[in-house]
Amino acid sequence: xxxTQLYYVLAVAEHQNFTKAAEKCFVTxxxxxxxxxxxxxxxxxxxxxxxxxxxxxTEVGKKIVNQARNIVNESYRIQDIVDQQKxxxxxxxxxxxxxxxxxxxxxxxxxxxxxxxxxVKLKIEELTTEEIISRIKDGxxxxxxxxxxxxxxxxxxxxxxxxxxxxxxxxxxxxxxxKNIDSSDLEIDDMLLLEDGHCFRDGVINLCKIFxxxxxxxxxxxxxxxxxxxxxxxxxxxxxxxPYLHTLDIHESEKENxxxxxxxxxxxxxxxxxxxxELKMQIIEALQDVIAGIIRGAIAFQDVxxxxxxxxxxxxx
Amino acid sequence: xxxTQLYYVLAVAEHQNFTKAAEKCFVTxxxxxxxxxxxxxxxxxxxxxxxxxxxxxTEVGKKIVNQARNIVNESYRIQDIVDQQKxxxxxxxxxxxxxxxxxxxxxxxxxxxxxxxxxVKLKIEELTTEEIISRIKDGxxxxxxxxxxxxxxxxxxxxxxxxxxxxxxxxxxxxxxxKNIDSSDLEIDDMLLLEDGHCFRDGVINLCKIFxxxxxxxxxxxxxxxxxxxxxxxxxxxxxxxPYLHTLDIHESEKENxxxxxxxxxxxxxxxxxxxxELKMQIIEALQDVIAGIIRGAIAFQDVxxxxxxxxxxxxx
DNA sequence: GATATTTATAAGTTTCATTTATCATAAATT
DNA sequence: AATTTATGATAAATGAAACTTATAAATATC
Numbered sequence: 001x002x003x004t005q006l007y008y009v010l011a012v013a014e015h016q017n018f019t020k021a022a023e024k025c026f027v028t029x030x031x032x033x034x035x036x037x038x039x040x041x042x043x044x045x046x047x048x049x050x051x052x053x054x055x056x057x058t059e060v061g062k063k064i065v066n067q068a069r070n071i072v073n074e075s076y077r078i079q080d081i082v083d084q085q086k087x088x089x090x091x092x093x094x095x096x097x098x099x100x101x102x103x104x105x106x107x108x109x110x111x112x113x114x115x116x117x118x119x120v121k122l123k124i125e126e127l128t129t130e131e132i133i134s135r136i137k138d139g140x141x142x143x144x145x146x147x148x149x150x151x152x153x154x155x156x157x158x159x160x161x162x163x164x165x166x167x168x169x170x171x172x173x174x175x176x177x178x179k180n181i182d183s184s185d186l187e188i189d190d191m192l193l194l195e196d197g198h199c200f201r202d203g204v205i206n207l208c209k210i211f212x213x214x215x216x217x218x219x220x221x222x223x224x225x226x227x228x229x230x231x232x233x234x235x236x237x238x239x240x241x242x243p244y245l246h247t248l249d250i251h252e253s254e255k256e257n258x259x260x261x262x263x264x265x266x267x268x269x270x271x272x273x274x275x276x277x278e279l280k281m282q283i284i285e286a287l288q289d290v291i292a293g294i295i296r297g298a299i300a301f302q303d304v305x306x307x308x309x310x311x312x313x314x315x316x317x
Numbered sequence: 318x319x320x321t322q323l324y325y326v327l328a329v330a331e332h333q334n335f336t337k338a339a340e341k342c343f344v345t346x347x348x349x350x351x352x353x354x355x356x357x358x359x360x361x362x363x364x365x366x367x368x369x370x371x372x373x374x375t376e377v378g379k380k381i382v383n384q385a386r387n388i389v390n391e392s393y394r395i396q397d398i399v400d401q402q403k404x405x406x407x408x409x410x411x412x413x414x415x416x417x418x419x420x421x422x423x424x425x426x427x428x429x430x431x432x433x434x435x436x437v438k439l440k441i442e443e444l445t446t447e448e449i450i451s452r453i454k455d456g457x458x459x460x461x462x463x464x465x466x467x468x469x470x471x472x473x474x475x476x477x478x479x480x481x482x483x484x485x486x487x488x489x490x491x492x493x494x495x496k497n498i499d500s501s502d503l504e505i506d507d508m509l510l511l512e513d514g515h516c517f518r519d520g521v522i523n524l525c526k527i528f529x530x531x532x533x534x535x536x537x538x539x540x541x542x543x544x545x546x547x548x549x550x551x552x553x554x555x556x557x558x559x560p561y562l563h564t565l566d567i568h569e570s571e572k573e574n575x576x577x578x579x580x581x582x583x584x585x586x587x588x589x590x591x592x593x594x595e596l597k598m599q600i601i602e603a604l605q606d607v608i609a610g611i612i613r614g615a616i617a618f619q620d621v622x623x624x625x626x627x628x629x630x631x632x633x634x
Numbered sequence: 635g636a637t638a639t640t641t642a643t644a645a646g647t648t649t650c651a652t653t654t655a656t657c658a659t660a661a662a663t664t
Numbered sequence: 665a666a667t668t669t670a671t672g673a674t675a676a677a678t679g680a681a682a683c684t685t686a687t688a689a690a691t692a693t694c
Contacts, residue, residue, distance in 0.1 A: 001392060002319055004651085018672060031652050033673060038650095045399045050672070053660075060402045064395055071391045075318060078384050082362045085377045321682090335641060348683055350642060355681090367641070370691070 003075050005039045006068035008032050009047060013065045016054040073139050077279055084282050090119025093283050096132040096144035097124060100226060101270060104245035105145065105291070108298070113290045120283055129309065136273065142280050143287070147309035148271040156278070157271040158288055161295040162304050164265040166247045168230060168257050169239045181259045183266055183305075230254065243268065244299060267304035320392050322356045323385035325349050326364060330382045333371040390456050394596055401599050407436030410600050413449040413461035414441060417543060418587060421562035422462065422608070425615070430607045437600055446626065453590065459597050460604070464626035465588040473595070474588040475605055478612040479621050481582040483564045485547060485574050486556045498576045547571065560585065561616060584621035 011021035012032060022029040040047055047061040057065060083091070097106065106124065114122065127135065127144070135141040137154055148157045167181045175181060229240045230250070234257075242250075244267075247258055272288050274281075328338035329349060339346040357364055364378040374382060400408070414423060423441065431439065444452065444461070452458040454471055465474045484498045492498060546557045547567070551574075559567075561584075564575055589605050591598075 001395065002321075002651095004319075006395075017670095019670085027651090028653060029672075030654085030674080035651075037673085043396060043399045045402065053671085055672085060399060063398045063402070067391065067395050067398060071388055071395075074384065074388045074391060078318060078323075078381055078388075079360060081380045081384060082360045082377060085362065085380070319682095336639085344682090345684060346641075347643080347685085352682075354642085370640085372641090 001039060001042060003072060005035050007072050008035050009039065009065060009068050010072060012036060012048065012055070013057055013061070016056070018055070069139065073277060073279065077277065080279055080281075087282070088119075089117050089282050089286050090121075091280075091283075092121045092123060093280060094123045094125070094140065094142045095287070096127040096135060096141045096146075098129055098132065098144075098146045099126055100243060100246075101145055101147075102126050103226075104243070104248070105270075108245075109287075109291045109294050112294060113287065116290060117283075117286055120286075132273070136275050139275070143272055143274040143284050145270065145272055145291075147268045148273065149269065149306075149308065149310075150273065151310065154276050155273050156276050157273045158284075159269050159271045160288055160291050161270050161299055162267045162306070163270055163299065164244045164267040164302065164304055165241045165261065165307070166244055167239060167259040167261065168233055168242050168247075168254075169259050170233050170236055170257055172236050173239050175239060175259070176257075178259065180262050182262050233257075248298070263303040264305040265302060266307050268309060269306050318356060318359060320389060322352050324389050325352050326356065326382060326385050327389060329353060329365065329372070330374055330378070333373070335372070386456065390594060390596065394594065397596055397598075404599070405436075406434050406599050406603050407438075408597075408600075409438045409440060410597060411440045411442070411457065411459045412604070413444040413452060413458045413463075415446055415449065415461075415463045416443055417560060417563075418462055418464075419443050420543075421560070421565070422587075425562075426604075426608045426611050429611060430604065433607060434600070434603055437603075449590070453592050456592070460589055460591040460601050462587065462589055462608075464585045465590065466586065466623075466625065466627075467590065468627065471593050472590050473593050474590045475601075476586050476588045477605055477608050478587050478616055479584045479623070480587055480616065481561045481584040481619065481621055482558045482578065482624075483561055484556060484576040484578065485550055485559050485564075485571075486576050487550050487553055487574055489553050490556050492556060492576070493574075495576065497579050499579050550574075565615070580620040581622040582619060583624050585626060586623050 008021070008025060008031075011025050012018055015021040015024065018032050019029045022032045025032065036047065043064075045060050045064075046058050047064055049056045049058050049061075083089075110122075114120070125141075127141075129146050129150070132141060132144040132146055133150065133152060133155065136144060145160075148159065150157065167175070169176050169181075226242060226246055230242070232238075233240045234254070242258075247255075250258070272284060272291070274284050278284075325338070325342060325348075328342050329335055332338040332341065335349050336346045339349045342349065353364065360381075362377050362381075363375050364381055366373045366375050366378075400406075427439075431437070442458075444458075446463050446467070449458060449461040449463055450467065450469060450472065453461060462477075465476065467474065484492070486493050486498075543559060543563055547559070549555075550557045551571070559575075564572075567575070589601060589608070591601050595601075
């Protein structure tokens, strides 16, 4: 049994196809066929059921794949140990970012980071929290930036900043006259929300739920981007909530629609999250340093109340 | 990097000598030299400091060895998964047993076990609890039979039986007249004990400590085997405590010296212990079944009070 | 200073992973 | 039903690499 063989098994299990898996491994298809056969011979067990189309894992195969993933990931840690010892910060680093953080945070830190750590090959992907969690677990992401706490025992979190929510209230809205908003003023029914899957949506729902114990499941309108939310709000379709960093590059004419919360302002905790195995920890720490340094100038410390980004049936306040 | 290379690193780290490590791996010494050099080249780091005699690990080397041990052990688990699936019970199985359990328990179950599981190559070693714990952790033992609880988070325990203590009191002793003994009757100062390192010694000390809050550190006599304890006791050097199974094959003439405890009798918990990774779990369960079946006829269930086998400063009763 | 011990190196062999080319089979399309 | 496409297995050839034998170099031991 070799680490390479296990890696091949993982590739085939993932792509459910020898040919595609071979491409991803940069070898030819017969190589995969033969190496996997060899492993199956050695273990005296079938890992794949080749009669099914597309190919499927056998029952033992599933268990073997899980263990193989362990071993392959743990083997990466050896180079990681060496890198850490040498203080080397480099190599490929796959980072996920949730959509509501991506457009504001990425431009702030990207330039600084690649300048300070030129040997790191950053690969950034916009993903929902759900996608991020599963990809961190299966090793397809090295780390991610998301709203926390996630309460997942396989994932560790390091908070990098707390981003207050800001109300965006169009002129025709009942709350427009109020200079400062209180959390209890919020009504889920006249709130514009992001479409399902965005954790920022869930955060806002949780915030409203704290004060009303029920929520109706039919919201007036939903959108995929915060830009659109603002435009819809301008059309008089309701108020909305924006993460603080989004309010920094809003049009001058729209700034009068921003209403800040009274202390403690509801806020989301933004963290860099990563697998508990702490692979590539030096890069994660480097990233944390860069972002924390940049955010320090952008968000003043204030009294905030963290809103959970998770969808929950019961909110404990 | 290959699993084989990591295995070679472990062997050299353990034996601190390429030649001896090579023998253990069933390859020639140049093979080890070259493969380890190759790994060092790939990682671009020295794992061993070859200037020291005997050879030493570098700082990174130590970390790499720890990780390598992980990987090699995890790789064994793949065959283990397959075996488990097939219900196969076989292969080499290294079992440790503490000295005070070995002579009584081993003859009871060995014949039955090898008859029922002929494909298992049992390798049994007599070791102290301390040695057992370190060897289970570094993978040199698959499991062991010892007195528990050990309170070690890396080691799991499965109790197989509870073995009461029996007092062995020679005729000249102040307690000889008492038919049944109470725990509170015990005095550490006239008790014969096993020499340091035996957990049965620590168990007895704990038992005495429960009733007296201090112990003197000069015991009258100490011995390495329970057989010797009985002989010393017959010479009038004091009383002693025996694990119940030892009393079964005591001379007829000495049986009158056995005094049983009133309920709840102090007892030791005897468990099969193994690494939390649960490697070779089928064999462990098979062993547990065999021993439990045999012991069921030998020790009647009774009300017991478990005495910790650990050396402790403070006993909580 | 001679001897023994131990690791590294060199050359040769064998084993094994990989590739190219081809076949077999099943599903999809005509 | 015939043909095409997709996919995995097989065979033969190649090249890499793991391993062995033989030997050198370095270090420790007497």
